[in-house]
């Protein structure tokens with residue numbers, strides 16, 4: 001059993017309290033301090049007896065990631081580099097936007113693995129390879145630490161940082177239960193997005209979980225040849241298999257899927273690509289998020305604004321709902337994996 005109390009559900013803290021001879025109501029108090037208040041130490045739990053605080057301190061020391069770096073973009077996007085207990089570096093991003101109602105909503109992008117084994121060629125994290133899965137507590141802690149650093153509530157969560165969340169499914173689902181909990185951060189389940197590179201078996205399993213979250217699938221190519229060039233996972237699970245799982249997901253969950261699509265000049269956009277996508281996705285309730293490719297060592301070229309708009313319109317003409325996603329944090333290495341990749345390189349050269 002884990003010793004990280006930040007990954008304990010209330011019922012798990014309750015059985016711990018029982019085993020320690022403490023009254024049942026302590027579980028609710030401690031869960032609230034940990035998950036709602038995000039305390040940095042047991043000493044802050046003012047309504048918990050000092051003897052119990054000390055016991056917990058000794059036997060269940062709070063495991064907190066260490067903030068190595070915080071960068072702020074000119075558009076207000078913030079990026080964090082954390083070091084975990086074993087020295088692994090992970091990153092997370094906080095974006096704010098004003099809704100039509102005038103309210104500010106904050107979206108937090110967190111990591112589910114240190115590094116990633118999937119090797120997508122446009123992604124800086126892919127080049128790091130997989131270091132290891134993150135624990136539930138390490139995922140929850142990213143949210144708690146950033147909410148405490150910024151002294152702000154987080155409204156939306158996207159599992160779109162480093163890693164493939166569906167390869168760490170049990171820990172990810174538990175972190176969602178904790179972060180969605182009414183006595184904790186209370187992040188609405190419909191405001192939580194899981195982003196996958198497209199693992200059919202896991203997509204079907206997720207559908208069977210019956211969660212009301214948003215599933216985002218990285219598509220990035222209108223045919224197997226193009227997609228395999230960008231995403232090695234397509235060699236193992238080609239589009240036919242992936243899209244059959246996506247159909248199963250939408251039919252079982254009654255939720256739309258979001259397809260992520262990176263736009264690369266002279267590779268995966270244009271009228272022909274739009275027509276292929278129209279056929280491919282026909283009958284799948286979905287939205288398409290178009291993302292102009294970020295510059296990087298891969299050498300892919302970002303299409304001009306007019307070309308992006310033309311592709312978006314061509315998709316609409318092919319019967320698909322597409323939007324061009326607003327780009328955030330480009331001046332602070334906004335794309336996932338860039339900061340940790342740099343940190344790894346700097347650590348090697350002793351600069352960090």
Ligand code: SF4
Nearest residue numbers: 116118120123126163
């Ligand atoms: S895009 Fe996602 S799945 Fe692909 S290598 Fe990067 S982190 Fe991994």
